Amino acid sequence: MYSFTSPFEQPAGSPIRELFKYLGEPGMISFAGGYPAGDLFDVDGLQAASARAYAAPARCLQYGPTDGLAELKHELIALTARRGARCTPADMLVTTGSQQGLDLLLRVMVAPGDVVLTEQPAYPATLQALRLQQARIVTVPVDRDGLDVDRLAAWLEANAANAATAASRPKLLYTVPTFANPTGATLTRERRVALLRLAVRYGILIVEDDPYGDLRFDGDAVPSLLALADDVDGARDWVVHFSSLSKIVAPGLRVGWTIGPAEIVRRCVIAKQTVDLCSAPWTQAIAAEYLAAGALERHLPRIADAYRRKGGAMCDALREQLGGAIAFHRPEGGMFVWARVPAVSSKRLLEHAIAQKVVFVPGGAFFADDVDESSLRLSFAAPNVEQIGEGVARLARAYDAATSAPR
Amino acid sequence: MYSFTSPFEQPAGSPIRELFKYLGEPGMISFAGGYPAGDLFDVDGLQAASARAYAAPARCLQYGPTDGLAELKHELIALTARRGARCTPADMLVTTGSQQGLDLLLRVMVAPGDVVLTEQPAYPATLQALRLQQARIVTVPVDRDGLDVDRLAAWLEANAANAATAASRPKLLYTVPTFANPTGATLTRERRVALLRLAVRYGILIVEDDPYGDLRFDGDAVPSLLALADDVDGARDWVVHFSSLSKIVAPGLRVGWTIGPAEIVRRCVIAKQTVDLCSAPWTQAIAAEYLAAGALERHLPRIADAYRRKGGAMCDALREQLGGAIAFHRPEGGMFVWARVPAVSSKRLLEHAIAQKVVFVPGGAFFADDVDESSLRLSFAAPNVEQIGEGVARLARAYDAATSAPR
Numbered sequence: 001m002y003s004f005t006s007p008f009e010q011p012a013g014s015p016i017r018e019l020f021k022y023l024g025e026p027g028m029i030s031f032a033g034g035y036p037a038g039d040l041f042d043v044d045g046l047q048a049a050s051a052r053a054y055a056a057p058a059r060c061l062q063y064g065p066t067d068g069l070a071e072l073k074h075e076l077i078a079l080t081a082r083r084g085a086r087c088t089p090a091d092m093l094v095t096t097g098s099q100q101g102l103d104l105l106l107r108v109m110v111a112p113g114d115v116v117l118t119e120q121p122a123y124p125a126t127l128q129a130l131r132l133q134q135a136r137i138v139t140v141p142v143d144r145d146g147l148d149v150d151r152l153a154a155w156l157e158a159n160a161a162n163a164a165t166a167a168s169r170p171k172l173l174y175t176v177p178t179f180a181n182p183t184g185a186t187l188t189r190e191r192r193v194a195l196l197r198l199a200v201r202y203g204i205l206i207v208e209d210d211p212y213g214d215l216r217f218d219g220d221a222v223p224s225l226l227a228l229a230d231d232v233d234g235a236r237d238w239v240v241h242f243s244s245l246s247k248i249v250a251p252g253l254r255v256g257w258t259i260g261p262a263e264i265v266r267r268c269v270i271a272k273q274t275v276d277l278c279s280a281p282w283t284q285a286i287a288a289e290y291l292a293a294g295a296l297e298r299h300l301p302r303i304a305d306a307y308r309r310k311g312g313a314m315c316d317a318l319r320e321q322l323g324g325a326i327a328f329h330r331p332e333g334g335m336f337v338w339a340r341v342p343a344v345s346s347k348r349l350l351e352h353a354i355a356q357k358v359v360f361v362p363g364g365a366f367f368a369d370d371v372d373e374s375s376l377r378l379s380f381a382a383p384n385v386e387q388i389g390e391g392v393a394r395l396a397r398a399y400d401a402a403t404s405a406p407r
Numbered sequence: 408m409y410s411f412t413s414p415f416e417q418p419a420g421s422p423i424r425e426l427f428k429y430l431g432e433p434g435m436i437s438f439a440g441g442y443p444a445g446d447l448f449d450v451d452g453l454q455a456a457s458a459r460a461y462a463a464p465a466r467c468l469q470y471g472p473t474d475g476l477a478e479l480k481h482e483l484i485a486l487t488a489r490r491g492a493r494c495t496p497a498d499m500l501v502t503t504g505s506q507q508g509l510d511l512l513l514r515v516m517v518a519p520g521d522v523v524l525t526e527q528p529a530y531p532a533t534l535q536a537l538r539l540q541q542a543r544i545v546t547v548p549v550d551r552d553g554l555d556v557d558r559l560a561a562w563l564e565a566n567a568a569n570a571a572t573a574a575s576r577p578k579l580l581y582t583v584p585t586f587a588n589p590t591g592a593t594l595t596r597e598r599r600v601a602l603l604r605l606a607v608r609y610g611i612l613i614v615e616d617d618p619y620g621d622l623r624f625d626g627d628a629v630p631s632l633l634a635l636a637d638d639v640d641g642a643r644d645w646v647v648h649f650s651s652l653s654k655i656v657a658p659g660l661r662v663g664w665t666i667g668p669a670e671i672v673r674r675c676v677i678a679k680q681t682v683d684l685c686s687a688p689w690t691q692a693i694a695a696e697y698l699a700a701g702a703l704e705r706h707l708p709r710i711a712d713a714y715r716r717k718g719g720a721m722c723d724a725l726r727e728q729l730g731g732a733i734a735f736h737r738p739e740g741g742m743f744v745w746a747r748v749p750a751v752s753s754k755r756l757l758e759h760a761i762a763q764k765v766v767f768v769p770g771g772a773f774f775a776d777d778v779d780e781s782s783l784r785l786s787f788a789a790p791n792v793e794q795i796g797e798g799v800a801r802l803a804r805a806y807d808a809a810t811s812a813p814r
Contacts, residue, residue: 001644002612003578004674005518041468047461054454061448061657096503096683103682111412129681171410205409237408250468254687267411274536275510276503280661280687 022359029391031314031360031378034181034335036247038382040303045295046250046286052293053285064281067269068094068257072284075291076257083213085227085241090262093269096279098211098242098256099125102174104268104275105207105240105258106133110171117173119147121338121366121375123181123209126174137368138170144329146187147175149194156202172205172240177225179212179334182366182377186332189222196229199238205264211244214300216333217308226259237261245287247335248300253283307335310380310388317392318378325399335381338363344402346376352398358391429766436798438721438767438785441588441742443654445789447710452702453657453693459700460692471688474676475501475664479691482698483664490620492634492648497669500676503686505618505649505663506532509581511675511682512614512647512665513540517578524562524580526554528745528773528782530588530616533581544775545577551736553594554582556601563609579612579647584632586619586741589773589784593739596629603636606645612671618651618663621707623740624715633666644668652694654742655707660690714742717787717795724799725785732806742788745770751809753783759805765798 019032054060059069067073073089080087095101110116112134118126120139130137140152152173159165175195177187187195199206208225229235240260245253258268272278290296314337315330328339341349346362353359363375380388426439461467466476474480480496487494502508517523519541525533527546537544547559559580566572582602584594594602606613615632636642647667652660665675679685697703721744722737735746748756753769760766770782787795 001610002516002668002671004515035470038465038469041464043464043468046464046468050457050461054457057448057450057453058445059659061450061453061659062445063442063653063658096686099681100683108411109409125681125684132678132681203408246470251470251684252466252468252688254683254685254689261409264409271539274506274532274539275682276507276661277532277658278661279503280690281659282693283687283689286689 019359019361022354025357027357029358029383029387029394031358031380031383031391033379033382036251036335036381037303037306039384040306041250042295042299045293045299046290049290049293049295050286052289053282056285060282060285062281064278064284066273066278067265068092068279069281069284069288071292072255072288075288079291079296080226080259083227084223085259086230087259088262091259091265093258093265093272094279094284095256095258095272096254096276097246097251098209098244098258100279101242101256101258101268102126102129102207102209104271105264106130106135107271108264108267109205110135115168115170117152117170117204118368119175119180120368120370121182121363121372122174122368123176124365126209127368130174135171139368139370140173142180142183142185144185146177146180146185146191147195149191149198152195153198156198156204160202169202170204172207173199174207174209176209176212178210178222179215179331179336181212181334182336182361182363183338184329184331184334184336185338186222189228192222192225192228193232196225196232196235196239200232200234204238206239208239208241210241211247212334213243214248215304215307215335217304217311218330219332240264248303249287249290249296253287254279255284255287304333307333307381309385310383311337313385313388314378314380314392317389321392321396322399335379337378337380339376339378340372340374341376341399342374344399345373347373349376349398349402352402353395355401356394356398358394358398360395426766426768429761432764434764436765436790436794436801438765438787438790438798440786440789443658443742443788444710444713446791447713448657449702449706452700452706453697456697456700456702457693459696460689463692467689467692469688471685471691473680473685474672475499475686476688476691476695478699479662479695482695486698486703487633487666490634491630492666493637494666495669498666498672500665500672500679501686501691502663502665502679503661503683504653504658505616505651505665507686508649508663508665508675509533509536509614509616511678512671513537513542514678515671515674516612517542522575522577524559524577524611525775526582526587527775527777528589528770528779529581529775530583531772533616534775537581542578546775546777547580549587549590549592551592553584553587553592553598554602556598556605559602560605563605563611567609576609577611579614580606581614581616583616583619585617585629586622586738586743588619588741589743589768589770590745591736591738591741591743592745593629596635599629599632599635600639603632603639603642603646607639607641611645613646615646615648617648618654619741620650621655622711622714622742624711624718625737626739647671655710656694656697656703660694661686662691662694711740714740714788716792717790718744720792720795721785721787721799724796728799728803729806742786744785744787746783746785747779747781748783748806749781751806752780754780756783756805756809759809760802762808763801763805765801765805767802
């Protein structure tokens with residue numbers, strides 16, 4: 001009866017959402033979610049920040065500037081500086097989570113049919129956003145050191161040399177270079193510099209999505225692409241950086257931000273005026289007070305310590321319970337273990353896992369093409385250490401059942 | 408250097424935004440803003456609601472459902488019932504202000520080139536959203552009784568009879584039927600029923616934007632199109648209703664909602680998953696607590712009383728100070744007086760008004776075509792009664808200067 005525009009005619013289709021129905025079952029242990037651990041929220045610190053924010057109620061209650069409250073931008077610029085990158089207010093836009101930053105960027109930069117490069121495997125909501133914008137997705141593989149920049153360089157060279165495709169230069173490349181979702185991999189410094197050089201050479205925007213960078217619990221920090229862009233001539237013009245308080249403070253604030261060239265940010269602000277006028281000033285004011293009090297620096301080690309314990313417990317249990325049947329790398333931060341079970345498809349494994357009351361996300365959700373059917377993503381953020389041990393034991397039982405049962 | 412998608416290449420272009428630079432000037436009186444009065448916010452009631460919301464911190468701090476917190480939807484459905492209309496959870500989506508509801512609806516329903524009908528004059532952000540979606544805008548005039556439904560009927564009939572245009576049925580019609588922005592006009596009950604019949608007959612979605620309906624301070628209430636849709640066979644399938652707490656509680660909550668056919672709402676939810684995952688659960692929880700406590704019903708009369716005094720003061724002063732030079736109707740609610748000054752263009756009047764330290768919005772901002780150059784919108788919501796009197800006195804001096812000065 002109604003006539004809808006085509007990209008929205010598909011059903012929700014997210015395999016992660018499909019799993020939601022199992023999460024409420026009594027006794028279910030979930031390694032599926034991308035949610036941060038609820039018991040690690042700084043409840044008292046945020047309550048205090050909320051009280052300070054409301055000391056100036058008009059700031060919380062009235063419309064705010066479309067690009068974000070000035071005091072929040074001030075704090076986020078200081079946070080960016082502590083992370084080693086510079087930023088001015090004109091380079092920054094506050095959004096409803098970094099998810100909205102991506103949506104706004106795609107709306108101002110990507111027309112239907114435009115080529116967009118993305119790492120593979122990749123964050124499914126990004127793939128969905130690209131599909132809704134009707135982009136042509138070209139994937140670049142990821143290994144344990146992140147995006148395969150040599151493969152990217154070869155593709156770009158071949159594409160530019162081909163008269164038929166040279167005109168349709170890719171608009172942008174999307175990557176989570178630090179503790180990637182889903183692979184947990186971190187792009188090496190050398191690859192980062194090489195990637196920035198490619199961006200300048202071919203005029204391609206590098207979209208660095210960095211929600212997990214502060215969640216390092218092992219190894220040495222690697223500067224963000226945004227920070228490194230100052231070391232590569234002209235690269236700052238070709239980097240858009242997303243970050244968010246969702247994984248390090250609380251998703252319920254819905255505070256994310258975009259840092260990019262002022263001309264791009266300005267257009268995203270124009271789009272945001274029309275999209276929702278502004279993100280909630282009240283939670284922006286709370287975030288500003290929280291950051292101004294230094295609460296993030298005090299609280300972050302608690303989260304990193306907990307994730308170190310949880311991530312360690314998961315890797316140890318996987319090794320112990322599944323031995324050679326599973327392949328994975330120990331992550332140095334973030335929320336995820338990316339694994340392969342070569343002897344079985346992860347979809348089939350999931351069916352048996354659900355029967356054993358444990359869930360994870362089969363890898364297929366993270367591929368735009370060439371699905372690795374044996375891959376799976378395990379999140380250690382939300383369950384506690386005991387649940388992680390028990391969940392992996394169930395996973396091992398599910399694995400036995402999946403590999404021994406007749407197909 | 409960058410290649411942007413076309414609709415976002417224009418500058419912000421909102422004449423209302425252009426006025427922002429004057430609002431900070433010392434002594435400036437503004438009749439320009441669409442902001443609600445900051446001194447009428449229920450600061451204590453919202454503080455109490457905030458404390459109750461945070462009694463369950465996880466609800467505030469974690470991700471929430473994309474369609475909105477269940478307890479908020481429960482309260483909004485009860486509010487909808489008090490306003491005389493029925494609604495189920497599947498018919499409702501909570502958004503970041505009703506502005507986001509419009510954006511999502513246009514994204515799922517309107518493809519570039521689609522015909523969209525809108526009242527004229529109309530809310531400029533709607534015109535901007537339609538332009539960004541690359542809709543073909545067809546305007547229907549408004550008189551003191553709201554949308555001219557006879558004119559609409561004639562257009563629809565002619566359009567359907569023309570073989571060349573019949574295939575491109577308009578997707579939707581946008582209207583603010585109660586205390587419209589900018590005209591302040593309220594569509595009569597008879598016209599509402601006629602409009603709903605046209606919607607069913609021609610298969611056109613009626614988009615009812617209703618942020619001001621509760622702000623009645625004079626005259627008799629008229630049911631919303633959503634409420635009346637139950638009286639017209641099949642009409643409920645063709646009504647999408649937007650409402651918001653921005654004008655009756657506080658814009659800083661960024662709580663708006665969409666009520667519509669479940670199939671349309673479902674697709675808007677899919678779009679919202681990709682756009683921003685969810686609106687801020689923290690402010691949603693505060694809104695739910697505020698509504699559950701009955702605070703809105705207690706507070707609304709204070710806002711309506713204040714707007715009655717302010718609107719009355721503005722109309723009295725305009726009549727007194729400008730006499731026959733200005734034509735307008737006394738509004739029965741809302742925030743706006745829509746006026747005409749036949750002897751001068753309102754843009755020219757504004758130049759003199761700025762010199763006199765008073766601002767308003769020239770009517771041109773509200774027209775997609777056939778601009779009425781003598782029209783202007785005056786908001787009485789934010790200034791106090793004394794400022795309104797002084798502002799109109801300044802406007803009268805500006806009028807004298809504009810009509811006597813050499814052009």
